[in-house]
Amino acid sequence: MEFDFQRAKRLIDSAEKILVIAHRKPDGDTLGACISFKRALSKLEKEVTMACIDEIPERYAYLPDIKHFVKDFNFREYDLMIVCDAGASYMTDYHSKYEDIWCGDVPVINIDHHASNDNFGTVNVVDTNAASTTMIIYKFFKYAGYDISPQIATCILTGLYNDTGSFMHQNTTPEVLRIAGEMVGAGGKVVDVSRNLFKNTSVSTLKLWGRVLSNLKINDEGVAMSVITNRDFEECNAEVDELSGAVDFINCVPNTKFTVLLHEDGAGNVKGSFRTRKEGVDLEEIASKFGGGGHKKASGFTIPGRLEKEIRWKIVPSHEDRKHRSIKSGN
Ligand SMILES: [Mn+2]
Structure with a gap:
């Protein structure tokens, strides 16, 4: 140096x-x-x-x-x-x-x-x-x-x-x-x-993060998950980049394995972000199943598709020949 x-x-x-x-x-x-x-x-x-x-x-x-x-x-x-x-x-x-x-x-x-x-x-x-x-x-x-x-x-x-x-x-x-x-x-x-x-957040961002919080569920396997759709962005009058930091914010629930935040990006993709505070959880490996990457404690992926709620949230890839991939979440 x-x-x-x-x-x-x-x-x-x-x-x-x-x-x-x-x-x-x-x-x-x-x-x-x-x-x-x-x-x-x-x-x-x-x-x-x-x-x-x-x-x-x-x-x-x-x-x-x-x-x-x-x-x-x-x-x-x-x-x-x-x-x-x-x-x-x-x-x-x-x-x-x-x-x-x-x-x-x-x-x-x-x-x-x-x-x-x-x-x-x-x-x-x-x-x-x-x-x-x-x-x-x-x-x-x-x-x-x-x-x-x-x-x-x-x-x-x-x-x-x-x-x-x-x-x-x-x-x-x-x-x-x-x-x-x-x-x-x-x-x-x-x-x-x-x-x-830090203490400077617009109304649209606060509303959007409110959606993240109210959509948060913990499933039986201890995964904390939340989702934001294009409609949420529209209704909150928020841009995609206002979501940045939200996954870190919700990665604080005791006794969970990891946290995942899924969102649509307004351009035909679903993005997922994973975070964990636990040792022994490899999020890079989990993200790689969705074609993504990152680190053990923080990773993410982007795939063309949209989010759809059946009983559980499901990612529907844009190409129909691709197998539907779902992430288990509470309803
Ligand atoms: Mn820098």
């Missing part, structure tokens, strides 16, 4: 105009990472532009400089591009706008923590053990001697908070909490982060 830090710093030192790029559908980690760079490098008299191809969600309005993200740019005007939290260059989606952006004319620092990272950068600062990209940035700033202002501390906290599921996922290591503590000490606004990211 130290060697990559050294190479990254050298590229930054020799650049004057720097473009910092977030991934599409931006989250707290990619935004916190980009703004950290923008703030630190501006202080070093660099001219820094931040870019993201998608609209920035309203809940991140508390972040400093969040209004400064642009959608369009001429990448050839820059000496360096820094891509934050993108597991691959296509995750920025800018190839769709600027075909030759990754051709190598402008050097790229790829700073990320995804296991799938394909090292697309000129310099790759990739640490798959880091809980968030902002955690790597924290270490890089320490290495490079960049000042961590209260605003940067809030950005680093935001990434940590986002990618550890509010410090609830297994990647919440002692180091994560130590850095988070240091960021609060440095003036990071932890209450702003939790209030905006």
